Structures are given as C-alpha cells and as structure tokens.
Amino acid sequence: MASNIYKQLHEQSLLNDESYERLQKRESLNLFSVHWELNLLLYTGVLLLTAGLGTLIYKNIDTIGHQAILAFIALLCIGCFYYCFKHKAPFSSQNVASPNTGFDYILLLGSILMVTFLGYIQYQYNLFGNNYNLAAFIPMVILFFIAYRFDHLGILSMAITSLAVWMGISVTPKTLLLIGDFSSLTLIYTYLLLGFILLAAAWLTEKFRFKKHFKFSYQNYGTHVTFIALLAGFFHFFEHAYALMWCAVILSLAGYLYRDAYKNHSFYFILTSVLYGYITLCGLGIRMLDLFEIKNIGGFYLLLLLIISSTIGLIFFLINTYKNLKSDDHL
Amino acid sequence: MIIYNQQWLDNLRIVKKLRDDYEDGYISKDEFLAVKQHYPVGFYLPKIVGVIGFFILTLFALTLSIALLSLIAAGGNFADTPYWTLFLCIGCYACLEGMTKANHYFHSGIDNALLYYTAGLANTTAFWIAGFFENELSGLLPAFTILTLIYLYLTLRFADLLMAAGTCVCFFCAVYFTWAKLGEFGMATMPFIMMLAVAVVCYLLNLLNKKSIAINYLNCIAAGRLVAITTLYLAGNYFVVNKLNNLLKNLDDSHTQVQLGWLFWLWTMIFPLALLATAIKIKDRLLLRMGMALSVAAVFTFRYYYHLLPVEVMLTIGGVVLLLLAYTIIQYLKRPKKGITYAETSKANWDKLNVEGFIIGQTMGHSRQTPAKSQSPFGGGTGGGGGSSDSF
Numbered sequence: 129m130a131s132n133i134y135k136q137l138h139e140q141s142l143l144n145d146e147s148y149e150r151l152q153k154r155e156s157l158n159l160f161s162v163h164w165e166l167n168l169l170l171y172t173g174v175l176l177l178t179a180g181l182g183t184l185i186y187k188n189i190d191t192i193g194h195q196a197i198l199a200f201i202a203l204l205c206i207g208c209f210y211y212c213f214k215h216k217a218p219f220s221s222q223n224v225a226s227p228n229t230g231f232d233y234i235l236l237l238g239s240i241l242m243v244t245f246l247g248y249i250q251y252q253y254n255l256f257g258n259n260y261n262l263a264a265f266i267p268m269v270i271l272f273f274i275a276y277r278f279d280h281l282g283i284l285s286m287a288i289t290s291l292a293v294w295m296g297i298s299v300t301p302k303t304l305l306l307i308g309d310f311s312s313l314t315l316i317y318t319y320l321l322l323g324f325i326l327l328a329a330a331w332l333t334e335k336f337r338f339k340k341h342f343k344f345s346y347q348n349y350g351t352h353v354t355f356i357a358l359l360a361g362f363f364h365f366f367e368h369a370y371a372l373m374w375c376a377v378i379l380s381l382a383g384y385l386y387r388d389a390y391k392n393h394s395f396y397f398i399l400t401s402v403l404y405g406y407i408t409l410c411g412l413g414i415r416m417l418d419l420f421e422i423k424n425i426g427g428f429y430l431l432l433l434l435i436i437s438s439t440i441g442l443i444f445f446l447i448n449t450y451k452n453l454k455s456d457d458h459l
Numbered sequence: 460m461i462i463y464n465q466q467w468l469d470n471l472r473i474v475k476k477l478r479d480d481y482e483d484g485y486i487s488k489d490e491f492l493a494v495k496q497h498y499p500v501g502f503y504l505p506k507i508v509g510v511i512g513f514f515i516l517t518l519f520a521l522t523l524s525i526a527l528l529s530l531i532a533a534g535g536n537f538a539d540t541p542y543w544t545l546f547l548c549i550g551c552y553a554c555l556e557g558m559t560k561a562n563h564y565f566h567s568g569i570d571n572a573l574l575y576y577t578a579g580l581a582n583t584t585a586f587w588i589a590g591f592f593e594n595e596l597s598g599l600l601p602a603f604t605i606l607t608l609i610y611l612y613l614t615l616r617f618a619d620l621l622m623a624a625g626t627c628v629c630f631f632c633a634v635y636f637t638w639a640k641l642g643e644f645g646m647a648t649m650p651f652i653m654m655l656a657v658a659v660v661c662y663l664l665n666l667l668n669k670k671s672i673a674i675n676y677l678n679c680i681a682a683g684r685l686v687a688i689t690t691l692y693l694a695g696n697y698f699v700v701n702k703l704n705n706l707l708k709n710l711d712d713s714h715t716q717v718q719l720g721w722l723f724w725l726w727t728m729i730f731p732l733a734l735l736a737t738a739i740k741i742k743d744r745l746l747l748r749m750g751m752a753l754s755v756a757a758v759f760t761f762r763y764y765y766h767l768l769p770v771e772v773m774l775t776i777g778g779v780v781l782l783l784l785a786y787t788i789i790q791y792l793k794r795p796k797k798g799i800t801y802a803e804t805s806k807a808n809w810d811k812l813n814v815e816g817f818i819i820g821q822t823m824g825h826s827r828q829t830p831a832k833s834q835s836p837f838g839g840g841t842g843g844g845g846g847s848s849d850s851f
Contacts (some may be wrong), residue, residue, distance in 0.1 A: 133473055142494050147486045154485065160742040160799045162792070165751065169785040177778025183771035396508040403512075434528045439520040443569065445511060450505050 194252050201245045208238030212278060219299060221338045224279040232280060233393040239274055239283050241288075243267050276339060284342055288326065288349050295322050316361050323354025351385060351397065355404040362408060366415065378408045393453055399446065406442055460615050461675055462559055463502070468675055470498035471565075500564035513568030521551070521576050541587035548580035548829035559617075566619070574617055578625065581609050600640070603633040614679055631656065646707050650723075653694035681745055683850035688734070688746075692753050695726035698760045715764060731757050742798065748753045 134155070138148040185192060212235050215227045226232050246267050249255045256263040271287035274280065295318055330346035333339060355378065362374040382405035387395035413434060417427055474495055481491040503511065525547055532538040555573040562572040585606050589598030610626040612825075613619065634656045638645045645652075664680050664687065667673045673680060695698045696722070704710075704717050717723065731753040738746035767774070792801040 137473075137477075137494060140497065142497055143486065143490055146491060151480060151486055157801075158742075158798055159795060160744075161802060162747070162788075162799060163801055165747060166785050166789055167790075168751070169781055169788075173778045173781030173785060175778070176774045176781060180771045180774030180776075180778055184775065187771065307800060395506060399508060399512045420709060429527070429530075432523055432530075436520055436523045436527065439516055441524070443516050443520065446509075446512065446516075447503070450509055451503075 181446065194248075198245065198248060198252075201241055201248065201316055203361075205238055205241035208234050208241065212238060216278065219277060219427075223339075223341050226279070232282075235274070235278055235280055236282055239271060239286065242270065243286070259295070264290060268294050279339070281342070281345060285349075288345065291325075292319075292322055292353070313361075313364065316357050316364065319353055319357040320361070320449070323350050323357055324438050326350030327354060345448070347397065351400055351404075354381065359404070359407065359411075359457075362411060366411070375408055375412055379405055381445070382408075390453070395450060395453060398449060398453075402446065409438075462556070463565055463618070463619060463675075464563075465675075467500050467502055467563075467565075469559055471500045471502065472674075473498050474500055502563050503567050504565060505567055506650070510566070510568040510571070514572050517569045517572035518576070521572060541584050544580050544587065545584045548584055551577040551580060570617070571619070574619060575621065576614065578610065578613060578622065582606065585609075600633065600636040603629050603636060607633055614676070618675050618679055620678055620682040623676070623682040625685045627660065627683045627690075631686075631690050633790050647718075648696045649703075650700055654691060657687050657691040657694065661691065684745060685749065688749050689753075692726075692730050692756070695723055695730065696756070696760060697727045698724040698763060727757050727760050739799065 134143065134148060134151050137143045138145075143151070185197060189197075189357060212231065217224050217227055218368040222417060246263065250263045268287060271283055271290055275284040275287050285362065296315075326346050326352035330343045330350055333343045333346060358374060358378045358381070364370055365371045366376060382401040385401040386398055386405075389395075389401060415429055460785070477491055477494045478485065481488065526761050528547070528693075529538055532543065539541055555570060555577055558564065558573065559570045562569075570819055586592065589595070589602035591599065591602070607626060607629040610622055610629055614622040614626050631653065635649070635653065638649060638652045640675040661684065664684050667678070668680050700723050701717050702712075702714060705712065705714055731750050734746055734753060735750035737743070738750050762773075767773075789801050792799060795802075
C-alpha cells in the first residue's frame with residue numbers, strides 16, 4: 129500500500145528519482161525496529177534493580193554503614209562526571225548535540241547522584257549545619273553550570289526547581305510546611321519574584337541569543353509560577369480593593385505574553401496566557417455579582433449564562449487565533 | 460457512512476506519511492511542500508496542544524450548559540426520568556453532527572468532547588432505563604445490546620478510537636450476559652465462551668484490517684484488537700477466573716483452587732509468550748507491546764499465589780535478568796536479523812526531544828501501514844527551537 133503511494137507520487141513527478149529510490153529501498157527492506165521496546169526493557173531493568181538494591185540496603189543499613197554508602201555514591205558520581213568531561217563536546221552558545229546516545233543518561237545519573245549525595249550528607253551528618261540556604265544553593269549552582277556546559281534540558285529543569293527550593297528556603301525555613309499553602313503573603317511575593325526572574329531569563333536568553341533553545345523551559349516554568357502566584361494574590365485580596373490592582377497586573381502580563389507568543393507562533397503560550405486571563409475575569413465577574421448583592425437564584429442563572437457564553441466565545445476566539453497563526457505557517 | 464470528506468481523508472493519509480518521511484530526512488522540504496499543495500486537506504487540524512485545550516474548554520462549556528438546562532427543567536417531572544438524558548444526548552449529537560460538518564472538524568478537540576458527551580449520555584440513558592441504578596441486573600442484556608449498536612454507529616460515523624474500544628467492550632458484555640442466562644451451566648463454561656467470542660472478533664478484525672474498505676478505520680481496528688486480546692487473556696487468567704468463581708459461589712478469598720486449574724495456569728503463562736512469538740513472526744507492533752504488558756500481568760498473577768522470595772530479592776533478580784536479556788538482544792540485533800533491528804528507523808524525531816515535543820509526541824505514533832517506522836512515544840515531536848519555531 130505504501131509503495132503504491134510513492135509510485136503514484138513519483139509518476140506525478142512530485143518525488144524526484146533519488147528520493148523515490150531511497151523510499152523504495154526502505155520499503156523493500158521492511159525493517160522492523162524494536163528500539164523502543166528494548167529501551168523500555170532496559171529502563172524497567174534499571175528501575176527494578178535500583179528499587180531492589182535500595183530496599184536491600186535500607187533493610188541492612190546497620191551492617192553496611194552510612195560511610196560505605198556515601199563513598200559508593202560519591203565514587204559512582206565521580207565516575208559519571210569523569211566520563212562526561214572526557215567525552216564532552218566543545219562549548220557553544222548554540223544547541224550542541226550530545227556525543228552519543230548514552231551520554232545524556234550518564235550525565236543525568238551523575239547529576240541525580242550528586243544531589244542525592246549532598247542531600248544524604250546534610251541529612252545524616254548536618255554538613256552545612258542549620259545553614260539550609262547554602263545546602264540548597266550549592267547544588268543549584270552546580271546544576272545550572274552542568275545544564276549550560278553540557279547543554280542538557282532535563283538538568284536545566286532540575287536546576288530551575290532547585291532555584292525555587294533555594295528561594296523558598298531563604299525566605300522561611302519552614303517552607304516545607306507551607307508548600308501549597310498560598311495564604312502567606314511572603315510566600316506569594318517570593319514566588320512572584322521567582323516567576324519574574326524566570327520570565328526575565330527567558331527574555332534575556334532570546335535577546336542575547338545565548339542557548340536560545342532553553343527559552344521554552346524558562347518561559348514554561350516562569351509563566352505558570354507567575355500566574356499562579358498572581359492569582360493567589362488576587363484571591364488573597366478578593367474582598368479588598370487591592371484585588372483590582374492584582375487583576376490589572378495579571379491582565380497586562382497575559383496581554384504581553386499573548387503578543388509575545390503570537391509573534392513566536394507558540395500556540396501553547398497563547399493558550400496558557402488566555403486561560404489564566406480568563407480565570408481572572410471569571411473571578412472578577414463573580415466578585416461584581418457579589419458586590420451588587422445579586423445572590424438569589426436569578427443571579428446564579430445569570431452567572432451560569434455568562435460563563436457558558438464567555439467559554440463558547442473563548443473557544444471561537446482561540447480557533448480564530450489558531451487559524452491566523454496557521455495562515456502564515458508554511459509547513 | 461463516514462461523516463468526513465473521503466477525498467480529504469485520502470489526502471491526509473498521504474500528507475501524514477510524507478510528513479514522517481520528510482522529518483526522517485528521506486525527502487526534501489520542497490518535495491514535501493509540493494505534495495502538500497497537490498493533496499490539499501481542508502480539515503481543521505490543530506496541533507495537540509490546541510486539541511487538548513479545545514477539548515477541555517468544550518467539556519467545561521458542555522457541563523455548565525447541561526447543568527443550566529437541568530436546573531431549569533428541574534421544576535417539572537421530566538428531568539427525573541431517563542428521557543431527559545436521552546433528550547440531552549440527542550441534542551448533543553445534533554450539535555456534533557452540525558458542527559463537524561459546518562467547520563470541518565477532524566478529531567480537533569471540540570468534536571471529540573461532543574462525541575464523548577453523546578456516548579456518555581447514551582450510556583446513562585441505557586443504564587437508567589435498564590434499572591441499573593436500582594440494582595436491577597436483568598435489564599443489562601438489552602442495555603448492552605443497544606449500546607453495542609450505538610457505539611458501532613458512532614465508530615463508523617466518526618472513526619474514533621475510544622468509540623471502537625467501547626463497541627468491543629459492550630459487545631463482550633452483551634455476550635457475557637447472554638450466556639449468563641443459562642444459569643449454573645452458563646457460568647461454569649463462561650471462560651470458554653468468552654474466549655470463543657473474542658477469537659471470532661479477533662479473526663474478523665484481522666480480516667478487515669487488510670480490506671481497502673476499512674482504510675479509514677485502521678486505528679479503530681487497532682483499538683478493537685487491543686480490547687479483544689486483553690479480554691481474551693483475562694478470560695483465561697487464573698486470578699480472574701478464581702475471583703469470579705469465588706464471587707459467584709459466595710466464597711471468600713481464601714479459596715484459591717478452581718476446576719481445571721492447570722489449564723488456566725497454562726493459559727496465564729503461555730498466552731503472553733505465544734503473543735510475543737507471533738508478534739515477532741508477523742512483525743506486529745501492537746501484539747509485541749501487548750505481549751510485553753501481559754507478561755507483566757502473568758508475573759503479577761504468579762506472585763499473587765506463590766511468594767517464593769522476599770520482594771526486594773525478587774526485584775533485584777528481576778532487574779538483573781531484564782538487563783541481561785535486553786543487553787543480549789541488543790548485541791544480537793547489532794546487525795538486523797530477519798528484518799528486525801535495534802536501530803531507530805526514524806532518527807530525526809528523537810533529535811527534537813524537548814518538553815513540548817515530549818507532550819506532543821505522546822499521541823502520535825500510530826501508522827499501521829509503515830511497520831518500518833519506529834513508533835516511539837516521542838515520535839512526531841515538533842517542538843524544536845524551544846517551541847517557538849515557525850512550525851509551531
């Protein structure tokens with residue numbers, strides 16, 4: 129069936145002879161790749177082995193001892209980084225392909241081991257004392273360095289997460305107790321700052337053309353963190369006149385990000401900025417109804433009608449935006 | 460029968476295939492653009508981010524609309540009857556038909572949401588009329604029979620994966636409740652009847668798979684086969700047979716013996732292996748992956764009845780065995796053997812691996828016609844350039 133299509137395309141001279149022959153050759157070889165399946169087998173094997181060994185060690189920790197385990201992790205970690213530095217590609221401010229398929233995984237393993245090692249040593253021996261700030265700062269710096277030096281998006285995400293942890297800790301040591309609880313204003317402002325830093329990083333990355341492909345990670349984290357913090361602030365001051373100010377900030381940021389995303393043809397960011405803006409508007413609508421004391425069943429109907437019609441409007445707006453994006457898209 | 464424009468469907472198939480070839484570097488960009496121009500596709504086809512966004516928004520709007528309508532209708536007696544959901548179902552279907560035709564949707568998120576809502580409302584109506592919500596089980600047979608027909612119609616009309624899977628599930632349920640009418644004898648022979656029914660369905664689907672009449676439904680057939688093979692395995696799985704047996708005879712879980720136990724153990728263990736062997740022989744990716752998944756099920760079944768070793772030792776040994784196995788096969792397949800290779804046949808897709816590409820790729824990777832293409836979950840990612848390239 130497939131070769132029929134190619135034949136037909138070739139006869140219509142939509143495919144040149146060279147491509148046609150290449151495709152024909154591939155079809156006649158009829159290769160069946162089990163790459164994905166075998167990789168899955170490998171991953172499962174690694175997962176089972178680490179889980180099994182981990183449990184074994186955990187159960188026998190008294191006979192093995194912490195030092196032995198720490199030494200083992202350190203050795204493995206050093207081994208990974210030794211391999212990576214030996215096989216590294218030269219640094220460039222552009223996208224760098226990894227030297228071989230295993231390289232990225234070894235680098236990832238080394239980074240995870242490094243974080244585990246530092247965490248373990250802090251937990252067991254209190255290396256940094258009560259200076260949690262430093263305990264989070266060191267891995268963060270190393271992770272950012274590795275991400276930039278070896279051009280690894282996964283490690284960049286790890287670094288961004290540890291940046292968040294570091295900032296959270298530097299505000300209050302009890303952050304862990306407060307995670308997910310946005311009632312504290314300090315926490316909201318911290319996350320807002322984090323979000324703006326990430327958005328600024330995304331902007332700078334593009335502006336100076338330095339590791340431009342990192343922009344997505346920065347912007348992705350930045351958008352969500354900023355909007356969630358802003359929304360938390362908005363609902364924190366819901367009953368207050370300040371809510372209007374928060375609302376204005378959210379809407380202007382959404383507008384800016386929408387324009388930026390439109391320019392960059394990223395429908396994902398268009399969608400996120402529009403949705404966060406829409407949630408804010410809904411909140412504002414509910415507040416308005418509340419303000420005008422419309423609390424009977426009629427008010428509820430009105431609210432439902434408003435939300436339904438605005439959602440349908442939103443869908444059509446997004447469809448239209450997508451069509452406009454598509455019209456200057458060539459592929 | 461199908462709602463979509465047949466010409467566009469054919470063109471879409473060609474363009475999709477050539478897009479893969481282009482991304483794998485087999486043809487040049489100019490060639491791909493020429494093909495794309497020569498075979499125009501008029502469907503509204505957003506990228507996966509758009510599909511998910513539209514799907515969620517439509518679901519949200521539909522839920523609120525139905526809530527509003529139900530609230531308004533709640534004053535009368537009509538809203539308390541199953542005919543209210545039937546009315547909503549018909550309304551939903553009318554919207555689906557009209558919007559799909561008018562706006563040329565093709566699995567664009569909006570039509571998916573409407574379709575699933577229609578199917579869900581049809582389910583509610585059928586079970587409500589059958590008296591399922593009052594714990595009445597006698598009406599289930601007609602309910603499942605009617606649902607099978609409804610799902611079959613929706614599958615044929617919209618070529619949707621979930622509808623195809625639903626058709627198979629409803630059909631097997633209908634078979635189950637038909638045979639259960641025979642009473643004691645029926646329940647005793649249930650596994651064999653289920654196997655027979657599934658085998659017939661598998662055979663028919665395999666036949667259909669090669670017919671040109673089913674060309675629009677290849678994904679649906681794959682979904683049907685997935686459900687059928689899973690049911691086939693479960694019908695003879697020792698754990699399932701044991702539990703159902705206990706349930707029917709009102710025994711507690713301490714009973715682990717069933718009649719013909721050796722036969723079911725044999726089925727539990729041999730079936731996944733047979734599936735794997737067949738998959739390798741006929742180079743069928745669906746069977747291969749199902750064989751792998753069902754092997755896991757077999758291991759869990761065995762483990763449930765026989766605790767030979769502590770968990771952590773089992774995990775460690777299992778991990779070592781799997782690693783050795785994978786390593787041996789990779790070494791063995793360094794040079795392709797009998798058309799099977801470890802190499803990736805679509806390298807280009809992996810290079811673009813990126814968070815966004817990752818998300819996008821999850822739903823791609825289904826071309827039955829191209830067995831040569833590696834169907835990696837990351838396939839078809841178009842998130843290169845940090846999601847801000849012009850193809851996004």
